[in-house]
Amino acid sequence: MSSQTTPAQEPLLRGVDVTKRYRAGRSLGDRLGRRPERALTALDGVSVDVYPSEVLAVVGESGSGKSTLAKVLVGSEIATSGSVVFEGKALSPKRHSVDARRIQMVFQDPYSSLNPRLTIGSVLTELLRYHQIVPRNEVKAEASRLLALVGLDDDALTAYPSQFSGGQRQRLAIARALAVRPDVLIADEPVSALDVSVQATILDLVSDLRDKLGLSVLFIAHNLAVVQHLSQRVAVMYLGRIVEIGTAPELFANPSHPYTRALIASIPRMREGSVNSAFEVEGEPPSPYAIPVGCRFHPRCPLATDECRVTDPQLAPVAPEGAGSTHLSACLRVDALPAVQNATRTIPVERSSR
Numbered sequence: 001m002s003s004q005t006t007p008a009q010e011p012l013l014r015g016v017d018v019t020k021r022y023r024a025g026r027s028l029g030d031r032l033g034r035r036p037e038r039a040l041t042a043l044d045g046v047s048v049d050v051y052p053s054e055v056l057a058v059v060g061e062s063g064s065g066k067s068t069l070a071k072v073l074v075g076s077e078i079a080t081s082g083s084v085v086f087e088g089k090a091l092s093p094k095r096h097s098v099d100a101r102r103i104q105m106v107f108q109d110p111y112s113s114l115n116p117r118l119t120i121g122s123v124l125t126e127l128l129r130y131h132q133i134v135p136r137n138e139v140k141a142e143a144s145r146l147l148a149l150v151g152l153d154d155d156a157l158t159a160y161p162s163q164f165s166g167g168q169r170q171r172l173a174i175a176r177a178l179a180v181r182p183d184v185l186i187a188d189e190p191v192s193a194l195d196v197s198v199q200a201t202i203l204d205l206v207s208d209l210r211d212k213l214g215l216s217v218l219f220i221a222h223n224l225a226v227v228q229h230l231s232q233r234v235a236v237m238y239l240g241r242i243v244e245i246g247t248a249p250e251l252f253a254n255p256s257h258p259y260t261r262a263l264i265a266s267i268p269r270m271r272e273g274s275v276n277s278a279f280e281v282e283g284e285p286p287s288p289y290a291i292p293v294g295c296r297f298h299p300r301c302p303l304a305t306d307e308c309r310v311t312d313p314q315l316a317p318v319a320p321e322g323a324g325s326t327h328l329s330a331c332l333r334v335d336a337l338p339a340v341q342n343a344t345r346t347i348p349v350e351r352s353s354r
């Protein structure tokens with residue numbers, strides 16, 4: 001599938017205007033001072049579409065709301081407002097088990113999600129039997145097929161999670177998620193805890209699975225470099241909002257939000273040979289208890305003006321792509337960004353068999 005064709009299709013999974021607030025509770029001082037309960041805004045009106053057979057990467061600093069978005073989409077957190085739509089149908093917060101099965105999640109730490117006392121064969125066969133994915137006499141063959149799909153051989157069936165390396169455990173976690181034949185895989189930082197060389201092999205696996213199974217993947221990462229080769233589209237999150245979204249070629253050739261430029265500038269291998277070397281942003285994101293008025297990025301933005309301190313920018317098409325463009329940025333001053341002289345260069349990836 002070409003990245004350009006993606007937005008012409010109907011989305012498979014949609015988050016529509018999703019807001020998620022967490023109540024902080026009141027301290028004794030708050031109660032004595034009769035101060036109202038405080039709420040933390042983890043997601044603030046986020047709309048996102050995941051199309052069939054695409055890898056959509058979601059990147060952003062710690063605390064930007066990536067995991068909360070994943071949890072709301074998979075149904076393990078209930079949105080404060082907004083909705084989740086799958087194949088055109090709004091999902092109820094308490095999902096029917098069939099709906100739940102079709103959106104699966106894998107996590108950064110595969111070990112914590114694999115029962116250390118069960119062999120991999122037991123984990124897979126129990127799941128296959130419980131969900132009646134194949135007839136009972138085909139369960140063993142299906143478990144072998146799942147392992148082959150993630151690049152592991154049958155020996156894994158009789159082994160325990162502790163007998164595998166980090167990369168292999170992530171393959172097992174992916175096999176377990178695939179056992180129930182989902183349409184969407186949500187992967188929350190699945191490579192962040194792995195060595196760089198092993199990361200590349202898992203990224204290759206995700207890419208293969210998209211090709212072979214037509215799987216849609218929402219792939220969460222801290223680091224833009226990780227997703228450059230993997231994703232058809234990239235969404236950049238900042239403080240509970242998507243601030244830029246576009247196809248990977250659009251976004252890397254013409255990063256159109258100061259925060260995206262800063263993310264790229266913070267990666268030495270990407271900075272080399274890129275105009276973004278000049279674009280640095282300092283400081284920490286503001287507290288999610290007190291999101292700045294106007295553009296939420298203004299306290300850290302080198303381009304901020306008085307207008308940015310009062311106007312909250314919404315996602316809008318980036319010129320010169322125009323009204324039909326799929327490349328959107330939530331910045332009032334896209335025109336003031338320095339012109340990109342060199343598109344962000346391709347980063348070599350290391351390979352390992354682990």
Ligand SMILES: Nc1ncnc2c1ncn2[C@@H]1O[C@H](COP(=O)(O)OP(=O)(O)OP(=O)(O)O)[C@@H](O)[C@H]1O
Binds near residue numbers: 060
């Ligand atoms: N259960 C919760 N209760 C209260 N606050 C929460 C809860 N879960 C998340 N948050 C807060 O919501 C905000 C977004 O958190 P989230 O985990 O979604 O960020 P993230 O982008 O996934 O960060 P990281 O890269 O560190 O995983 C943060 O300020 C976080 O502290």
Ligand code: SF4
Binds near residue numbers: 257331333
């Ligand atoms: S709207 Fe203003 S403060 Fe916000 S990112 Fe754009 S230039 Fe910076």
Ligand SMILES: [Mg+2]
Binds near residue numbers: 066067068188
């Ligand atoms: Mg997270």
